[in-house]
Amino acid sequence: MESHYETLGLSPDASRDEIRRAYRVLLKRHHPDQGGSRARFLRIKRAYEALTGEQAPEADGGAVPQSATAQTYDPSARIDGVGPELTVRGDLLSLSLVGLVQDVPLADLLDGRARIGTHRPVAFFTVHNTAPRAVQWRGRAATSFVGTDGFLYQGSNILRPHAHKLAPTWSGTDLELRPDRAVNTLVVAQELPDDVEVAKVIYAQSSTDDAGNTQTERYLFDVRPRAREALDELPADFD
Structure with a gap:
């Protein structure tokens, strides 16, 4: 089974910025909305989230730490x-x-x-x-x-x-x-x-x-x- 780094085409010493750049490239190439394989896209998404601890954006959505919104109050309506x-x-x-x-x-x-x-x-x-x-x-x-x-x-x-x-x-x-x-x-x-x-x-x-x-x-x-x-x-x- 390929590792998360292999899924993203990276070496195990890749930095967070390198992980993000690789994900951006693969997102454009394999997103189902662009005709890519959904199974392949999900493997790429899981690899990104496992290596960074962030929720992977699927297009222009925000990538935030997975715990960032837990038990918080958002007054942004005001x-x-x-x-x-x-x-x-x-x-x-x-x-x-x-x-x-x-x-x-x-x-x-x-x-x-x-x-x-x-x-x-x-x-x-x-x-x-x-x-x-x-x-x-x-x-x-x-x-x-x-x-x-x-x-x-x-x-x-x-x-x-x-x-x-x-x-x-x-x-x-x-x-x-x-x-x-x-x-x-x-x-x-x-x-x-x-x-x-x-x-x-x-x-x-x-x-x-x-x-x-x-x-x-x-x-x-x-x-x-x-x-x-x-x-x-x-x-x-x-x-």
Whole structure:
């Protein structure tokens, strides 16, 4: 029986990005809607999911971690605006996506010289704690970017060593947010393929009360083309 790597035409040391690229190619070649074999397509899909832990997109659908939506609350129906700001209101946070810049020279975000010679998508948020207790903002670890290719890309810690060089009104690290306090913060995405843009941004916030009960909310920003264009500018502090 062929291994999952053999199904995708890869060696066992293939990276996650290589797995995704191989799946994209095979998806176009073997999808039943394109005249491919359904049995072959299902083997490819199972191999992708087994190797990545993600639900495989079958076309333009989102690939998300298989546990991502378990026991979460999605307030995405309560979303205002189409740009230049999108806001999702939950019981824990009021979260505004105030910028989503697809191709940021990361050195431009920092004061002084910084040797970061790469471009990445960056999401800029205003976070307001609406809960009756403090919550822990975990931007990089809890933010996911869904590409126009349907794949999920996590936040990156590439700016962590340089967070002190950001504009003073912005944070790039995890922090505790007291009730009714707000902060501007940004999250850098992992590197995306050149032909892929961010289509959705997802943030998951958890909070545990004094009785030990944990509440989780999932904030989904479906960034449609009109909003994407309006959000694709750096906030004024970085101009």
